[in-house]
Amino acid sequence: MYLRKTKIFKDGKEPIYWRLVESIRTASGPRQRTVACLGELNESRQKKWIGVANQVDGRPIIRGLFDSEEDKRVEAVQIGKVRIERMRRFGDAWLALALWRKLGLDEFFARQMERGREAIDWDVMSSVSTIARFCYPSSELAIAERWMDQTALDDLLGIDLGQVNENRLYRTLDEMLPSKQAPGEHLKQKYGELFGSRFDLLLYDMTSTYFEGEAKGNAQARRGYSRDSRPDCNQVTIALVATEEGLPLFYEVFDGNRTDVTTVEEIVEAMEKQYGKANRIWVMDRGMVSEENLEFLRERNGFYLAGTPKSQLERFEQEMLEKDWKEVEPGVEVKLCDEEGELFILCRSEGRKEKDRAIVKRFEKRIQTRLEKLKRQVDRGRLKKASGIERRIGRILGQNTRAESLFEVTLEETRTGKTLRIEKNEAKRRWAELSEGCYLLRTNFRDPKDPKDLWKTYIQLTQVEETFRMLKSEMRIRPVFHQTTQRVQSHIFVCFLALVMYRTLSQWMQAAGIGNSPRKLIEELANIHSMDVVLPLQEGPELRLRCVSQPEKSQQILLDRLKIHPPKRINRIKNVVPTSGVSSS
Numbered sequence: 001m002y003l004r005k006t007k008i009f010k011d012g013k014e015p016i017y018w019r020l021v022e023s024i025r026t027a028s029g030p031r032q033r034t035v036a037c038l039g040e041l042n043e044s045r046q047k048k049w050i051g052v053a054n055q056v057d058g059r060p061i062i063r064g065l066f067d068s069e070e071d072k073r074v075e076a077v078q079i080g081k082v083r084i085e086r087m088r089r090f091g092d093a094w095l096a097l098a099l100w101r102k103l104g105l106d107e108f109f110a111r112q113m114e115r116g117r118e119a120i121d122w123d124v125m126s127s128v129s130t131i132a133r134f135c136y137p138s139s140e141l142a143i144a145e146r147w148m149d150q151t152a153l154d155d156l157l158g159i160d161l162g163q164v165n166e167n168r169l170y171r172t173l174d175e176m177l178p179s180k181q182a183p184g185e186h187l188k189q190k191y192g193e194l195f196g197s198r199f200d201l202l203l204y205d206m207t208s209t210y211f212e213g214e215a216k217g218n219a220q221a222r223r224g225y226s227r228d229s230r231p232d233c234n235q236v237t238i239a240l241v242a243t244e245e246g247l248p249l250f251y252e253v254f255d256g257n258r259t260d261v262t263t264v265e266e267i268v269e270a271m272e273k274q275y276g277k278a279n280r281i282w283v284m285d286r287g288m289v290s291e292e293n294l295e296f297l298r299e300r301n302g303f304y305l306a307g308t309p310k311s312q313l314e315r316f317e318q319e320m321l322e323k324d325w326k327e328v329e330p331g332v333e334v335k336l337c338d339e340e341g342e343l344f345i346l347c348r349s350e351g352r353k354e355k356d357r358a359i360v361k362r363f364e365k366r367i368q369t370r371l372e373k374l375k376r377q378v379d380r381g382r383l384k385k386a387s388g389i390e391r392r393i394g395r396i397l398g399q400n401t402r403a404e405s406l407f408e409v410t411l412e413e414t415r416t417g418k419t420l421r422i423e424k425n426e427a428k429r430r431w432a433e434l435s436e437g438c439y440l441l442r443t444n445f446r447d448p449k450d451p452k453d454l455w456k457t458y459i460q461l462t463q464v465e466e467t468f469r470m471l472k473s474e475m476r477i478r479p480v481f482h483q484t485t486q487r488v489q490s491h492i493f494v495c496f497l498a499l500v501m502y503r504t505l506s507q508w509m510q511a512a513g514i515g516n517s518p519r520k521l522i523e524e525l526a527n528i529h530s531m532d533v534v535l536p537l538q539e540g541p542e543l544r545l546r547c548v549s550q551p552e553k554s555q556q557i558l559l560d561r562l563k564i565h566p567p568k569r570i571n572r573i574k575n576v577v578p579t580s581g582v583s584s585s
Contacts, residue, residue: 004032015040075543081536088152090548091525091555094566096131097156099501102194105130108186112179119163125172128153128164133498135522137476140169152530155546155570173490180493184250184274187500191247195507201281201457202249203242204267204288205464206260207471209478209492210235217484222256228478236480238492239263241271246463247503250274251496253489260287265296272300281305281445283461294444303445305458308344313440316346320434328452336451345441345451345458353437360432363403368422370396371409375420378411384418386411393420406432471499474519512561524555530570546570 004021018038100106109123120128132138136147144166148154154161191197208226210233215221221234228235235256241249250271254263268282279301286307297304313320316337325333331350336343374392377383383392389411397404405428410421441458471477477495482488505518514521528549535543548566551559559565 075535075540076538077543078536078538083534084531085534085544086530086532086546088155088530089150089526090152090530091528091551091566092135092522093131093151093153093156094528095505095522095525095564096134096501097127097153098564099134099504100127100131103190103500103504104186105183105497108183109176109179112182113175120159120168122172122175124157124159125164125168126176127157128159129169129172129176129494130497130501133475133494134501135526137474137498139481140173141166144169152570155530170487173487173494176493177486177490180489181274183497183500187247187249188275191243191249194504195245195247197243197245197247199243199249199275199280200278201244201283201460202271203244203246203283203461203464204239204264205285205461205468206237206239206263206287207468208235208237208256209472209480211483212479212481213483215480215483215488218482218488219485220253220255220488222258224255224257225259228472233479236488236492237263239267240464240467241267242464242467244457244460244463245503245507246460246467247507248467248496248500251492253492260285261290261293264288264293268297268300268302277301279303281457283458285461289442294442298444303443305441305443305445305454307458308440308442310435310439313346313435313438314431316344316440317431317434319346320348320438326451328455332455334451334455336454341444343443343446343454345443345454347439347441347455349437349439351437352439356436360403360406360436363400364406367396367400367403367407371407371420371422375422378418378420381417386418389418389420467499467503470502471495474502475499508562512563514558514561521558524558527552528555528566 004019006017006019017040019034020036020038021032021034024033106123106127109126110121113122113126115121115123129143131153132143132147135151136143138147144164148161148164154164188197188199208224208228210226210228210230211218211221212233215234218234218236220236222236223231223234224237225231226233226235237254237256237258237260239252239254241251243249250267252263252267252270264284271280272278277300281303282297282305284304284306286309289306289308294304294306319335319337322335325335325346325348327333333348335346337346338344371393374383374389374396378389383389393409393411397407397409406425408423408425410423412419412421441454443454445454475495475498477492480488480491482491502518505521506516509518509521510516528551530546530548533545533547535545537543547569551566
């Protein structure tokens with residue numbers, strides 16, 4: 001409870017009347033309710049009523065949290081007893097809440113989730129879970145027991161910190177899951193408003209994330225090709241569709257042993273179901289490419305720009321030998337090969353050439369060393385069974401596929417036993433040297449025909465790769481400790497929403513000209529704290545002013561470039577997060 005003053009203009013005067021009010025929670029958020037109308041009060045009577053409010057409420061008045069910023073009263077303070085209490089991280093949670101509201105996710109979840117008699121509405125808890133993943137990616141237990149006590153998020157949202165616990169965070173995951181498929185159209189609208197994004201070109205790629213434990217309660221947990229170098233663990237695969245800027249638009253979770261090439265039709269149909277059929281250009285890596293998938297897109301009047309298995313390069317050996325290459329940027333050259341119904345784009349990169357050469361050289365040396373060791377064992381008669389020797393040859397070559405074609409290995413019979421004949425295939429070596437640093441793209445999109453434009457479009461797939469890196473390093477989606485299908489799906493959904501906020505912040509920073517490292521910005525702003533400044537009065541109760549620390553010079557520069565500024569005081573009744581500044585201009 002606290003005192004609220006009201007000015008009423010009457011008979012040419014403006015007397016001040018006082019009300020004793022309390023803060024209550026409603027379905028629309030915190031509201032004030034009048035307990036008693038006190039009329040006009042002199043200073044002594046004001047102090048007495050404040051004492052009554054303290055006794056009824058059971059705690060000291062927190063004037064800085066609820067009172068108006070326009071309070072001009074002067075109090076005598078005991079300077080020697082002034083102290084600071086309740087220091088909390090403020091800047092990172094404040095920034096995250098700004099992104100959450102600017103993306104309209106607060107309104108989205110308010111529409112999606114029914115409100116009941118919960119102490120904290122589920123749409124508000126959704127923001128807690130996602131902002132925690134954004135600022136402090138960790139388990140629900142760590143969020144409830146460590147992070148929430150260290151942050152001012154409860155003040156920003158106007159919630160009771162004691163109501164946020166591990167079980168409630170787990171229940172929030174369950175409540176959020178039914179909304180999993182709904183954000184796509186909402187995000188499309190917001191991306192268009194904020195960044196002018198277009199959706200006629202979509203980037204599509206796959207990744208995986210692995211489990212700690214057997215995950216027996218998850219039917220999708222399987223062993224398959226692991227992008228995390230953890231083939232010993234069960235995993236799920238994740239398909240992600242993004243805009244050409246790398247802004248996440250749609251995702252789907254598949255079984256851990258699902259191959260990339262089998263997901264294309266399902267993802268395309270899901271996107272068409274949400275956004276309708278359109279002549280979109282799908283940009284995909286070569287792992288997605290099969291003749292069946294490309295024909296599927298052509299039948300739907302869709303376009304594609306895709307990588308191609310390196311084995312198809314041999315069809316264009318003559319073109320590779322010719323010199324009419326076009327430089328698209330220093331160290332990168334392209335060439336257009338027009339075939340009936342399709343365009344093929346030959347690409348050659350000096351940086352990639354050096355990388356390919358180093359890889360082949362390393363694998364060639366490894367094969368040579370192991371084959372020579374195997375030959376010595378065969379010559380000494382330690383290995384006599386032909387089938388066993390051939391299996392070992394196959395294992396050596398199979399584990400070093402980048403250089404296996406350079407060797408021809410024959411098991412021969414001699415008068416004294418068996419031996420290995422190891423020869424180098426010079427024709428294969430010449431082709432390997434010619435194709436170093438080369439890769440092939442194909443498309444049915446014939447406008448524009450400039451290979452430079454097509455190459456630059458394909459290179460935008462690196463935006464999805466960067467997004468996956470953020471998902472795994474910044475959002476820490478892996479390893480997954482949840483064991484049931486439902487909880488795993490919810491965990492990935494929250495990580496996806498946090499990733500949306502992260503990529504939005506990245507675009508915001510680029511537009512503001514302050515780089516592209518959101519994590520550094522978050523860590524820098526986390527050093528802005530909120531605190532209670534306790535002022536013991538010479539007469540009456542203590543005053544508590546919940547204030548926000550003044551940004552340091554480096555922090556202020558960042559805030560000025562982003563055109564946002566934190567409040568000086570926290571008022572839980574009002575929104576204190578910025579409502580402008582997130583734009584592409």
